[in-house]
Amino acid sequence: NAGVTQTPKFRILKIGQSMTLQCTQDMNHNYMYWYRQDPGMGLKLIYYSVGAGITDKGEVPNGYNVSRSTTEDFPLRLELAAPSQTSVYFCASSSGQGVGYTFGSGTRLTVV
Amino acid sequence: AQSVAQPEDQVNVAEGNPLTVKCTYSVSGNPYLFWYVQYPNRGLQFLLKYITGDNLVKGSYGFEAEFNKSQTSFHLKKPSALVSDSALYFCAPFYNQGGKLIFGQGTELSVKP
Numbered sequence: 001n002a003g004v005t006q007t008p009k010f011r012i013l014k015i016g017q018s019m020t021l022q023c024t025q026d027m028n029h030n031y032m033y034w035y036r037q038d039p040g041m042g043l044k045l046i047y048y049s050v051g052a053g054i055t056d057k058g059e060v061p062n063g064y065n066v067s068r069s070t071t072e073d074f075p076l077r078l079e080l081a082a083p084s085q086t087s088v089y090f091c092a093s094s095s096g097q098g099v100g101y102t103f104g105s106g107t108r109l110t111v112v
Numbered sequence: 113a114q115s116v117a118q119p120e121d122q123v124n125v126a127e128g129n130p131l132t133v134k135c136t137y138s139v140s141g142n143p144y145l146f147w148y149v150q151y152p153n154r155g156l157q158f159l160l161k162y163i164t165g166d167n168l169v170k171g172s173y174g175f176e177a178e179f180n181k182s183q184t185s186f187h188l189k190k191p192s193a194l195v196s197d198s199a200l201y202f203c204a205p206f207y208n209q210g211g212k213l214i215f216g217q218g219t220e221l222s223v224k225p
Contacts, residue, residue, distance in 0.1 A: 004155075033212070040121065042202065042217035043156075058212070090155055098144045098163070098206050101213060103155035 002026050006091050006104035013081040013111045021076040021107050023091030031094045032074040033101065034058075034066065036087040043090065049074055081111045114138055114207045118216035125193045125223050133188040133219045135203030143205035145186040146213060147177055150200040159201075162186060173197070193223045 007022045025032065030051045035043040035058075045058030049068040063085060065077040074093075078085060088108050092101040115138040125131045137143060144163050148156040160171025167179045177188045188201060200220050204213040 035215075040217060043215040045212060048212060092156075100146060100158040100161060101156075103148075103157070105155045106153075 004091055004093055004102050004104035006089075006107050008107060009105070010108050011110070013078075013109065015081060015083065015111060017081050018077070018079045019081070019109075021078070021089055021091075021109075023074045023076065023104060024072050025074075025091075025093040025102070026072065027093060027095070027102065028071060029093035029095050029102070030071065031096065032068065033092045033094075034064075034074070034076045035090045035092065036060065037090060037106075038087050046076065046089075078109075083111050085109065086111045114143075114205070114214055116203055116205050116214055116216040118201075118203055118219045120219050121217075122220045122222065125221070127195055127223055127225050128192050131190050131193045131197070131221065131223070133201050133203075133221060135186045135188065135216060137184055137186065137203070137205045143207045145177070145179065146204040146206065147171065147175070147186075147188050148202045148204060148215075149173075150202065150218075152199075156202060159188070193221075195223050195225055197221060198223045 004025045033048045034046040044060045047066040049055045055066050088106050090106050091104040094101045117136050146161045147159040150156045162169045162179045170176045175190050200218045202218050203216040206213050
């Protein structure tokens with residue numbers, strides 16, 4: 001039972017480059033989320049989705065884009081990477097509102 | 113406004129002693145309340161949650177949490193700490209208005225032998 005799988009685990013980007021962080025879940029969860037974690041700042045919500053074809057902005061969406069073409073996949077796109085996007089990114093999913101989230105193991109991104 | 117506060121950045125406890133990690137939340141409806149734990153270089157793991165009912169909730173690894181509505185608090189507790197409990201702990205209320213978990217900034221728990 002894989003749960004939530006994130007790839008890659010680590011990545012170094014140069015300023016201005018772009019990349020996609022992959023997230024897939026095999027639990028048939030409708031709800032999916034992208035968070036970033038910065039030291040001492042907790043987790044900040046970037047984007048979330050309540051089902052295939054539906055996405056919405058969280059607290060810190062600038063510089064990111066998402067899509068949700070299938071229930072399983074929720075990729076996060078970074079365009080024109082900036083040093084401020086250096087962070088650890090977590091994808092999570094849940095089966096409904098008020099239900100605990102299942103988290104992936106994270107992607108550590110460094111922008112230099 | 114919906115918010116959560118973990119007033120201590122770090123908690124230090126000797127092994128075998130009881131531990132408490134504090135959490136307070138803003139009053140906006142009746143949120144569900146969650147605790148998550150993060151071990152180094154890992155994702156967050158669910159510990160326990162409160163929805164309704166008994167104010168003392170038991171969770172994984174011997175942890176429990178006490179809901180106090182009058183103080184709007186949901187403190188995490190364990191009667192006897194283990195070195196292996198050392199990790200980052202997050203309190204996270206879920207508010208129906210908004211439909212998402214809101215995470216505190218986290219409390220680093222350090223248990224020394």
